[in-house]
Amino acid sequence: MACLFCNIIQGKSPGRKVHEDDLAYAFEDIHPQAPTHILVCPKKHIASLNDIQPDDTELLGHLFQVCKKIAQERGIAGPGYRVVANTNRGAGQSVCHIHLHLLGGRPLQWPPG
Numbered sequence: 001m002a003c004l005f006c007n008i009i010q011g012k013s014p015g016r017k018v019h020e021d022d023l024a025y026a027f028e029d030i031h032p033q034a035p036t037h038i039l040v041c042p043k044k045h046i047a048s049l050n051d052i053q054p055d056d057t058e059l060l061g062h063l064f065q066v067c068k069k070i071a072q073e074r075g076i077a078g079p080g081y082r083v084v085a086n087t088n089r090g091a092g093q094s095v096c097h098i099h100l101h102l103l104g105g106r107p108l109q110w111p112p113g
């Protein structure tokens with residue numbers, strides 16, 4: 001199974017790493033939509049939110065802890081930031097390995113397109 005984000009996590013494809021721990025890997029989005037645009041992924045391959053299992057609950061919570069940490073480091077925790085997970089094509093998911101988009105550093109409009 002060829003998965004771009006598994007390859008980035010495993011160092012087989014280039015990526016600008018922001019954070020790594022036992023469970024999670026975060027890197028800069030290659031086409032940033034905001035001054036801060038980081039993708040926070042589980043190291044474990046899960047295709048989308050539709051595929052999460054009860055055993056993944058702690059892992060998913062951990063991803064949000066990583067988002068909080070990076071937001072603090074990037075100075076966007078106070079001003080505000082957005083965390084989103086596009087799920088399936090209708091929502092714009094283009095890479096089938098769960099990732100949280102962490103966006104900030106500019107005013108963010110709502111609702112998104």
Ligand code: AMP
Pocket residue numbers: 004014015028029030031032039085086092093094095096
């Ligand atoms: P999504 O459309 O929600 O699946 O998000 C996929 C994201 O991955 C997009 O924002 C892309 O810009 C980003 N992306 C695609 N290829 C790469 C890559 N090689 N390195 C970093 N980010 C990428």
Ligand code: ZN
Pocket residue numbers: 003004005006007044045046096097
């Ligand atoms: Zn993967």
